[in-house]
Amino acid sequence: MRLPLISIYLTERCNSRCVTCDYWRHGRTDATLESVQRLLPDLRTFGTRVALLSGGEPLLNPEWPQIAATLRAAGIRLWLLTSGLSLAKHALHVSKLFDSVTVSLDGTCPTTYRAIRGLDAFENVCAGIRAMAATGVPVSLRVTLQRANYHELPEFVTLAHALGVSQISFLAVDVGNAHAFARTEVVSPTLALERADLQRLAGLIDDLERECRADFESKFIAESPARLRRLHDYFAALLGAAPFPVVRCNAPEFSAVVTATGSVAPCFFIASPGIDTGSGLASGLADPRMRALRATIAAGGRAECERCVCSMWRDPAEIAAGRFLLREAAGG
Numbered sequence: 154m155r156l157p158l159i160s161i162y163l164t165e166r167c168n169s170r171c172v173t174c175d176y177w178r179h180g181r182t183d184a185t186l187e188s189v190q191r192l193l194p195d196l197r198t199f200g201t202r203v204a205l206l207s208g209g210e211p212l213l214n215p216e217w218p219q220i221a222a223t224l225r226a227a228g229i230r231l232w233l234l235t236s237g238l239s240l241a242k243h244a245l246h247v248s249k250l251f252d253s254v255t256v257s258l259d260g261t262c263p264t265t266y267r268a269i270r271g272l273d274a275f276e277n278v279c280a281g282i283r284a285m286a287a288t289g290v291p292v293s294l295r296v297t298l299q300r301a302n303y304h305e306l307p308e309f310v311t312l313a314h315a316l317g318v319s320q321i322s323f324l325a326v327d328v329g330n331a332h333a334f335a336r337t338e339v340v341s342p343t344l345a346l347e348r349a350d351l352q353r354l355a356g357l358i359d360d361l362e363r364e365c366r367a368d369f370e371s372k373f374i375a376e377s378p379a380r381l382r383r384l385h386d387y388f389a390a391l392l393g394a395a396p397f398p399v400v401r402c403n404a405p406e407f408s409a410v411v412t413a414t415g416s417v418a419p420c421f422f423i424a425s426p427g428i429d430t431g432s433g434l435a436s437g438l439a440d441p442r443m444r445a446l447r448a449t450i451a452a453g454g455r456a457e458c459e460r461c462v463c464s465m466w467r468d469p470a471e472i473a474a475g476r477f478l479l480r481e482a483a484g485g
């Protein structure tokens with residue numbers, strides 16, 4: 154088995170207060186340096202090239218520098234997914250350890266940011282992004298489009314340029330998965346677009362395609378216009394106005410998720426079938442329950458996949474080359 158990409162959640166804790174997420178409400182556990190060190194022999198065997206460090210907010214784990222340094226010393230390149238709240242403070246240190254940084258940014262002004270992420274931190278996060286970009290490490294923005302921010306679609310692209318990042322990508326808010334984001338229940342469907350919003354979003358995407366042609370061609374906007382229209386179609390489907398766009402994903406075939414509590418899952422949106430990595434990652438992945446789960450996913454038998462907002466398809470050549478980081482990937 155090959156596993157060129159591994160996602161490791163460094164903590165369940167978070168300093169953000171996102172309306173879509175419960176990590177910040179219930180998260181308590183941090184991964185430890187020792188728990189990550191235990192993964193190393195199997196990561197070597199599996200040919201792991203890239204580790205995505207996420208959470209919760211990974212920079213809240215007091216051992217993040219040691220964990221990052223340990224993975225790096227093992228020849229694994231590092232990708233940080235962060236809320237950006239403490240990036241201004243840590244940018245220099247992060248730049249010495251990470252190859253790529255993705256910051257979640259769901260508003261283009263303090264009001265929208267606060268409405269979605271629950272904090273008055275827009276300027277602080279922007280300062281962190283600027284500081285990170287200034288180090289020369291490629292930085293991308295990840296925007297979760299939802300009712301409260303979709304009308305800012307063009308402003309997000311303008312802001313991304315102003316902040317000096319390398320790329321911006323958009324995904325739709327997930328309102329159907331009860332497991333992701335440590336939820337204890339499905340989030341309110343009112344976060345999604347309403348019928349009256351659909352036409353406006355379609356128009357904004359048309360305008361963006363016309364006015365930001367170079368940004369699409371250069372992949373500064375990670376998604377193609379067609380891919381952005383799938384976000385529109387997803388919202389339309391939630392309203393019963395269209396079928397859900399067909400999802401193409403092979404993430405569990407080249408990656409796995411290790412949570413802060415040490416369990417192993419096939420992806421972010423499908424929970425671990427109760428398997429931990431205490432006896433090693435290889436034995437966790439070889440567990441019959443995990444094999445059965447991955448086979449079911451591959452056969453299209455999991456309902457989560459039909460409405461997944463974060464599906465990931467990689468061509469075999471990209472997988473073989475371990476091209477997952479910004480400027481290397483062809484888009485997810």
Ligand code: SF4
Pocket residue numbers: 167168169170171173174175176177208209210235236257334
């Ligand atoms: S979505 Fe991410 S940044 Fe927001 S509270 Fe959850 S873990 Fe934190």
Ligand code: SF4
Pocket residue numbers: 400401402403404405419420421422423450455457458459461462463464465
């Ligand atoms: S489509 Fe989504 S839920 Fe299904 S395997 Fe891919 S990432 Fe997981």
